Amino acid sequence: xxxxxxxxxxWHASLAALAWQVDLGVxxxxxxxxxxRYDLPEPVxxxxxxxxxxxxxxxxxxxxxxxxxxxxxxxxxxxxxGAQSLGDLREALARFDQLExxxxxxxxxxxxxxxxARVLILTDAPDVEEDxxxxxxxxxxxxxxxxxxxxxxxxxxxxxxxxxxxTPSLPWxxxxxxxxxxxxxxxxPFVARHIALINPAVVVLLGNDALQLxxxxxxxxxxxxxxxxxxxxxxxxxTHPAYLQRNPAAKREAWADLLSLQAKLRGL
Numbered sequence: 001x002x003x004x005x006x007x008x009x010x011w012h013a014s015l016a017a018l019a020w021q022v023d024l025g026v027x028x029x030x031x032x033x034x035x036x037r038y039d040l041p042e043p044v045x046x047x048x049x050x051x052x053x054x055x056x057x058x059x060x061x062x063x064x065x066x067x068x069x070x071x072x073x074x075x076x077x078x079x080x081x082g083a084q085s086l087g088d089l090r091e092a093l094a095r096f097d098q099l100e101x102x103x104x105x106x107x108x109x110x111x112x113x114x115x116x117a118r119v120l121i122l123t124d125a126p127d128v129e130e131d132x133x134x135x136x137x138x139x140x141x142x143x144x145x146x147x148x149x150x151x152x153x154x155x156x157x158x159x160x161x162x163x164x165x166x167t168p169s170l171p172w173x174x175x176x177x178x179x180x181x182x183x184x185x186x187x188x189p190f191v192a193r194h195i196a197l198i199n200p201a202v203v204v205l206l207g208n209d210a211l212q213l214x215x216x217x218x219x220x221x222x223x224x225x226x227x228x229x230x231x232x233x234x235x236x237x238x239t240h241p242a243y244l245q246r247n248p249a250a251k252r253e254a255w256a257d258l259l260s261l262q263a264k265l266r267g268l
Contacts, residue, residue, distance in 0.1 A: 069182040072098035076186050080193040086115060089197060093171050093190055099183060105172035107134035111194070113156035114163035118265060120200035121145075121166045122191065122214065124207035124240055131173035136166045137241070144241040145206075148254065152262040167194055169209035184213050195231045201268045203233045204261065207240035225257050227264070236261055 075098050083089035090110050096102070109126040112135050121137075129139040137145045145166075149155060154164050170179050170187050191213060195203060205211050208220045214230040215237075217223065223237040238257045244250055 069186060072182075072186045073189070077189040080189040083193055083197070086111070086194075086197055089190065089193055096190075099170075099172065099186055101170070101174045101179075101183065102172045104175055106131050108171050109134055109136055109168050109173075110171060111165060111167040112136055113165035114158065114160060115165055115198055116160035117163035117165035117198065118161060118201040118268075119149075119154060119164045119204060119261070120195055120198050120202070121164055121204045121206050122195075122210040123166060123168050124209040124242075125170040125179050126168050126173040127242075128173070130168070136168045141241040141245060144244065148241065148258060151255075152258050165198055165200065167191070169207075169213045179209055181212070184209065188213055192231055195233065200233065202261065202264055203231060203235040205230075205235055205237045207243070211237055224253065225260065227260075234264065236264070 076096065079092040079096055080089065083092050090108070093110065094108055105126075109130050113121075123136050126136065130136055136142075146155065149164055153162050155162065156164055156166065158164075169191065170183065171190070174180075174183065203214070205214050205220075205223075208218060211220050211223055212218055214235055215223070215228055220237060220239055220243075224239050226237055228235050228237070236257065239250055239254055244254055
C-alpha cells in the first residue's frame with residue numbers, strides 16, 4: 001500500500017502523524033527510502049599521472065652566447081699565427097668575422113708600398129677615401145705623407161733600402177667614430193704578424209690609433225718625437241698628415257721627427 005492510499009484512507013490520522021513529525025524537528029521530506037549516512041562511498045580512482053600527462057614540449061634551442069673580446073682575441077691570435085706570408089695574412093683577415101665594423105666596410109684596407117721596406121708606417125684606421133679605394137693613405141693626406149718621407153729620401157715605390165710600407169691599425173673603417181679599445185685589442189695579433197712578416201728596421205706610429213695599438217697609450221701630441229720599443233722594433237710616434245693639414249704650424253715638429261727617423265736609420 002502506498003503513501004497516497006494511506007492518506008486517502010485516513011486523512012486525519014496522516015495529518016496528525018505529519019504534525020507529530022514537525023514537532024520532532026522534521027522540516028523537509030526528501031524521499032520515501034531511508035538513507036544511511038554512515039555508509040562509505042566507493043573510493044574514487046585517480047587517473048594514472050604518467051598516462052594522463054600531456055606530451056612533453058620539445059627542448060628549447062639554446063642561443064649561443066655572443067663572443068667576448070677575449071674569445072675574439074684568441075681567434076685572431078690563432079688566425080694570425082697561421083699566416084706564413086702576406087697573402088696568407090690577407091686571406092685570414094678576409095675570413096675573420098669577430099669584428100662588427102667589418103660588416104659596414106666597403107673594402108679590406110691591407111697595405112701599400114714595398115714589402116721589403118726598412119720603414120713600416122702604422123697609420124690610423126681607414127677613413128672614407130681609404131675604405132673606398134682599399135688602400136691606406138690616399139687622397140690629399142696621402143700626397144702629404146709621400147712628400148714628407150720623400151724629403152728624407154724614402155718612398156712607397158723605392159728599392160728596399162729607401163722604401164716605406166704602410167698598413168693601417170684596423171683594416172676596416174669604423175664609421176663616424178674612433179675605434180674602441182676592444183677593437184684595437186682584437187686586431188693587434190694581425191698587426192703584430194703583419195710587422196713580423198715585413199720585418200722592418202723601424203716602425204713609425206702615425207696617429208693616435210697606431211699609438212694605442214702599439215704602446216697601449218694615448219695622446220699622440222704628448223708622445224710624438226719620442227722613441228720606444230714595440231713588436232721587438234724601435235718605434236717612433238708622429239702626428240698624422242690629416243692633423244698637419246688642420247694645423248700647418250705643426251709641420252715644423254713633423255720635420256724634426258723625420259730628421260730623427262733619418263738619423264736612426266743611419267745608425268742601424
